[in-house]
Amino acid sequence: MKTLLRSQExxxxxxxxxxxxxxxxxPGVQEAKVxxxxxxxEVQHDPEKATQQELVQAVRSAGYExxxxxx
Amino acid sequence: xxxxxRNTLRNPRQRTQLESAASGVLILGGLAARYLFGAxxxxxxxxxxxxxxxxxxxxxxxxNSLRNRHISIExxxxxxxxxxxxxxxxxxxxxxxxxFVFGAYLEARTLSRTRKVLGELLDLAPVTALVLRDGQQVExxxxxxxxxEIVLIKPGARVPVDGEVVAGASAVDESSITGEPIxxxxxxxxxVFAGTVNLDGMLQARATGVGADTTLARIIARVEEAQEEKxxxxxxxxxxxxxxxxxxxxxxxxxxxITRDIELALTLLVIACPGALVISTxxxxxxxxxxxxxxxxxxxxxxxxxxxxRISALALDKTGTITYGKPRLTEIFVLQPSRIGLxxxxxxxxxxxxxxxxxxQAEILYWAGIAESVSxxxxxxxxxxxxxxxxxxxxPDTFETFTGKGxxxxxxxxxxxxxxxxxxxxxxxxxxxxxxSALLTLREEGKTATLVSLxxxxxxxxxxxxxxxxxxxxxxxxxxxxxxxxVVMLTGDDEKTAWAIARQAGIKNVKANLLPEDKLKxxxxxxxxxxxVAMVGDGINDTPALAAADIGIAMGxxxxxxxxxxxxxxxxxxxxxxxxxxxxxxxxxxxxIRQNVAIALITVGALxxxxxxxxVHMAGGMLVHQLSVLIVIFNGMRLLREGSGA
Numbered sequence: 001m002k003t004l005l006r007s008q009e010x011x012x013x014x015x016x017x018x019x020x021x022x023x024x025x026x027p028g029v030q031e032a033k034v035x036x037x038x039x040x041x042e043v044q045h046d047p048e049k050a051t052q053q054e055l056v057q058a059v060r061s062a063g064y065e066x067x068x069x070x071x
Numbered sequence: 072x073x074x075x076x077r078n079t080l081r082n083p084r085q086r087t088q089l090e091s092a093a094s095g096v097l098i099l100g101g102l103a104a105r106y107l108f109g110a111x112x113x114x115x116x117x118x119x120x121x122x123x124x125x126x127x128x129x130x131x132x133x134x135n136s137l138r139n140r141h142i143s144i145e146x147x148x149x150x151x152x153x154x155x156x157x158x159x160x161x162x163x164x165x166x167x168x169x170x171f172v173f174g175a176y177l178e179a180r181t182l183s184r185t186r187k188v189l190g191e192l193l194d195l196a197p198v199t200a201l202v203l204r205d206g207q208q209v210e211x212x213x214x215x216x217x218x219x220e221i222v223l224i225k226p227g228a229r230v231p232v233d234g235e236v237v238a239g240a241s242a243v244d245e246s247s248i249t250g251e252p253i254x255x256x257x258x259x260x261x262x263v264f265a266g267t268v269n270l271d272g273m274l275q276a277r278a279t280g281v282g283a284d285t286t287l288a289r290i291i292a293r294v295e296e297a298q299e300e301k302x303x304x305x306x307x308x309x310x311x312x313x314x315x316x317x318x319x320x321x322x323x324x325x326x327x328x329i330t331r332d333i334e335l336a337l338t339l340l341v342i343a344c345p346g347a348l349v350i351s352t353x354x355x356x357x358x359x360x361x362x363x364x365x366x367x368x369x370x371x372x373x374x375x376x377x378x379x380x381r382i383s384a385l386a387l388d389k390t391g392t393i394t395y396g397k398p399r400l401t402e403i404f405v406l407q408p409s410r411i412g413l414x415x416x417x418x419x420x421x422x423x424x425x426x427x428x429x430x431x432q433a434e435i436l437y438w439a440g441i442a443e444s445v446s447x448x449x450x451x452x453x454x455x456x457x458x459x460x461x462x463x464x465x466x467p468d469t470f471e472t473f474t475g476k477g478x479x480x481x482x483x484x485x486x487x488x489x490x491x492x493x494x495x496x497x498x499x500x501x502x503x504x505x506x507x508s509a510l511l512t513l514r515e516e517g518k519t520a521t522l523v524s525l526x527x528x529x530x531x532x533x534x535x536x537x538x539x540x541x542x543x544x545x546x547x548x549x550x551x552x553x554x555x556x557x558v559v560m561l562t563g564d565d566e567k568t569a570w571a572i573a574r575q576a577g578i579k580n581v582k583a584n585l586l587p588e589d590k591l592k593x594x595x596x597x598x599x600x601x602x603x604v605a606m607v608g609d610g611i612n613d614t615p616a617l618a619a620a621d622i623g624i625a626m627g628x629x630x631x632x633x634x635x636x637x638x639x640x641x642x643x644x645x646x647x648x649x650x651x652x653x654x655x656x657x658x659x660x661x662x663x664i665r666q667n668v669a670i671a672l673i674t675v676g677a678l679x680x681x682x683x684x685x686x687v688h689m690a691g692g693m694l695v696h697q698l699s700v701l702i703v704i705f706n707g708m709r710l711l712r713e714g715s716g717a
Contacts, residue, residue: 008183008190009084011175012144012346012700021139037298037353039186063083063132069193 003052005041005059007066010034015064022062026050041066084179090125091173097121098165118161125168126152144344151337151689158334166690167341174697181704185354185711188361189298192291195247195266200231203275213265214282224274230263233280241272248286248629249644250367264629289635290643293371294364298357302373304664305352312349319343326683334689335682342678342692347699351667354707359660362710367643368653369628375639379622379657384602385555385650386594386616389562389569391609392626392647393576394537398450400457401518402534403432404509423461433461435531439523440464442480442487446472450519453535454489477521488524489533500524506532517571542648543576549651553658557602561590561616590616607650624650656710663710667703674699 010016016034019041023032028049033042043055052068059066101117104110126149133145148171155164200213201223208223213231216222221237224230230243242254245267254270257263263276266287282288301309319340327336356373363370370376390396423433440458443451444466458464467480467487477490479498488498492510496502500522509532513520518536522529540546550558559580562569569583582593590606594616597604606613606620609627617623617638625638627645635641642649678695681687687695 008186009179011178011182012350018136018139018141018143021141022135025139035295035299037186037357038189038295039183040295040299060083061135063128063135065083 001045001047003043003045003055004069005043005055005066006069007039007041007059007064009064009066010036010039015062018062019059019064022058023055026054026058029055084176086128087172087176087179090128091169091176094121094125094165094169095173097124098169101162101165115159115161118165119156122152122156122161122164122168125172126164129168129171144341144346147337147340147344151341154333154337155689160334163688163690167693170690170693170697174693174700178697178700178704181701181708182350182354185358185361185704185708188365188711189291189294192247192287192294192364195229195287196291197229197231197265201225201228216278216281218278218281220278222276222278224263224269224276226269226271226273228269230265230267230269230276232265232276232278233285234263234276234278236261236263236274236276238275239273241274242270243274244268244270245629248290248367250365250649251644251646286629286635290364290369293369293635293641294360297360297370297372297375300372300374302352302356302377302664304377304668305356305373308348308352308668312345315345335685338687338689338692339679339682341689342682342687342696343675344696345671345675346696347671347674347703348668350700351671351703352664354704355660355663355667355710358707358710359656359663363653363656366649366652366656367646368649368656369635369638369641369643370653370657371639375622376657376660378603379605379640379654380661381603382555382605382622382654384557384559384597384600385550385605385607386559386561386590386597386620387578388590388606388608388613388616389560389572390537392607393543393560393572393578394539395645396537396609398453398519398535398537400436400453400533401536401538402513402532403428403435404513404532404534405429405431405435406503406506406509406529406531407431425461428461432531435523435533437461437464438485438487438525438530439489439521439533441467441482442470442478442489445470445480446478450521450535451478451489454521454533486526488527489521492520492522495522495524495529498524498527500527500529502529514567515571517568539572539575540647542646546647546651547577549648550654553651553654555654557597559593559597561585561593587613587615591619594619605654607647624653660710663707667706670699670703670706 016036019034020032023029023043028046029043031044041059045055056066097117098121101114101121104117105114129145130149133143133149136143137146148167152164152168197213199210200216202209202211202216203221203223216232222231222234236257236259238259240258243257243263244254245264246252247266248264257274264287265285323336323339326339327333359376360370370379387393423430425433428436436458439454441464443455444464467482470478470480472478473490473494476494477488479486479488488495492502510520513534518534521533521535523531523533547558557580558578559582560573560578561582563585566583569581573581590613594604594606604620605622605624606616607624607626608617617625622639624640624642626642628635628638628641629643640653674695678687678692682692
């Protein structure tokens with residue numbers, strides 16, 4: 001399943017690698033892609049193993065607030 | 072209370088806010104202790120506390136990254152802070168951590184404002200739709216509306232889907248889509264777009280596009296892709312950063328090896344982080360593309376933005392671009408010296424309501440309008456639509472159309488013929504020599520001449536033109552001001568008509584009698600002369616030329632989904648003035664990028680040499696570094712100002 005998160009708080013492109021690594025470190029996340037300019041975070045994950053809430057939590061642990069978005 | 076406090080701590084943004092405030096207060100307390108009371112011990116304690124409060128969060132993030140095998144800037148700051156505390160530099164440790172946390176907080180806040188245009192667009196997405204199902208009004212989510220269903224749009228409500236009005240009339244605010252501040256009057260037959268706001272009347276519309284298949288969704292997708300698309304400058308900077316960061320690590324290792332000064336080496340590591348440089352371009356691009364989108368100009372991405380800023384030649388299609396693409400009746404020549412009058416039976420009941428035409432002209436138009444009321448030909452529509460503004464028109468008793476020639480109708484015993492000069496001659500209507508000059512005048516103005524006769528007597532000539540847009544001449548003037556050296560008008564029309572329009576628009580270069588592939592050839596010729604060429608067209612007929620140009624600009628894209636996706640620059644409205652505006656905004660953005668790169672490079676250069684010369688210490692260096700990042704963000708944000716000429 002693909003979940004779209006949005007964050008308004010990315011401040012430097014090095015955040016991108018940080019968030020991507022934090023997300024892919026979660027069990028059940030196959031792929032995570034962070035777009036710096038728009039703050040868009042695309043996550044390919046197994047909702048059984050990694051819930052959307054856990055994704056938000058992982059981004060938070062890297063230091064950024066994000067929320068689930070439908071578009 | 073405790074729960075609330077814990078929630079605050081869990082939210083990164085609120086936490087950094089709190090930490091900045093707490094460590095800031097402690098630093099002020101420490102400074103007061105030292106300089107007002109001379110209490111050095113209290114000073115050191117307060118500074119250490121400040122460093123610990125701000126530093127704990129930095130250290131935690133550094134640890135989280137390290138666990139994911141990522142060496143972050145937080146790690147460098149943590150090492151530097153621990154080092155400073157170890158050698159008793161409490162003030163340095165406090166200042167560095169405070170500046171780092173507070174700076175990051177300010178950067179996040181300001182940067183989120185440059186991203187706000189996308190947020191504004193996302194907020195436009197309608198939440199509910201009112202659908203008519205089996206005669207019942209049902210409230211559903213907009214994506215649950217099926218294409219073909221009728222939606223009700225109440226005054227004040229957001230249009231939930233793309234659709235076509237089937238009943239009702241209302242003004243609709245379409246500024247979110249087209250950037251045009253003046254509301255559009257909507258009635259049956261006209262399109263409405265999801266995300267626009269119905270102002271005063273009730274509308275019923277048949278859904279034609281739902282969810283991802285709406286103009287709004289296409290715009291959002293376009294803006295998002297455009298903002299992510301890397302400009303050449305950004306790609307260059309990223310290549311630069313790839314060798315820059317390891318180079319700095321090597322440099323500080325070398326400095327330590329030579330000087331054995333761990334503080335100097337750490338300072339170098341922390342200060343030389345290219346923060347301002349890596350965001351210099353993205354910040355300008357996000358703001359520039361966002362501001363353009365807000366004004367109904369969709370630019371495909373950073374590369375196109377840089378290209379648009381370099382345009383030196385511009386080719387415009389005539390029909391639908393310089394002109395409206397909708398023929399209109401503009402002139403009526405009266406050939407009868409005396410009043411022709413109206414049919415006796417209606418004379419008493421008809422009164423003309425026109426400030427545009429004299430009574431004689433109105434009478435010719437009235438007769439012609441009766442005949443043309445039954446024809447669908449574009450020229451006939453132009454006559455009928457103008458005649459309709461005079462008064463209600465009756466339908467003819469009988470009529471016969473002659474394709475490519477004209478129409479003949481009977482009304483209350485009179486015979487009306489409206490058509491070409493040649494055809495009327497065939498009908499043995501006498502064309503006197505004086506008429507020729509009137510015909511020539513019209514043609515030299517690029518207008519189509521249509522003759523009207525009543526009972527085989529020539530009554531007048533109607534001049535029909537595809538009028539030039541009011542904004543065309545102003546557009547050409549502004550293009551010249553913005554450094555476009557060559558403006559060419561392309562058209563399939565004949566020379567006479569083409570030049571007549573070009574003269575009105577102030578265009579000096581015309582290519583007439585063109586086939587679509589000829590337009591392509593002209594674009595290529597301009598490019599071979601060394602020009603960066605833009606082509607402006609309606610996006611449907613001019614596709615090859617638009618694709619061949621360095622920048623293809625499509626007009627009126629709101630109604631054409633494909634144009635939004637394919638054009639390099641899509642103008643949502645039909646306003647030609649958006650062309651110079653798009654070029655101006657592109658130039659402003661390119662200038663902004665260059666300013667930002669310059670600011671960033673100068674800052675990094677100055678800091679590096681300052682540190683190596685021993686003039687800049689960690690706290691001061693951190694302050695300058697954070698300030699340069701903020702300056703770059705604020706400079707980019709200037710592009711978001713209304714009517715930005717930045």
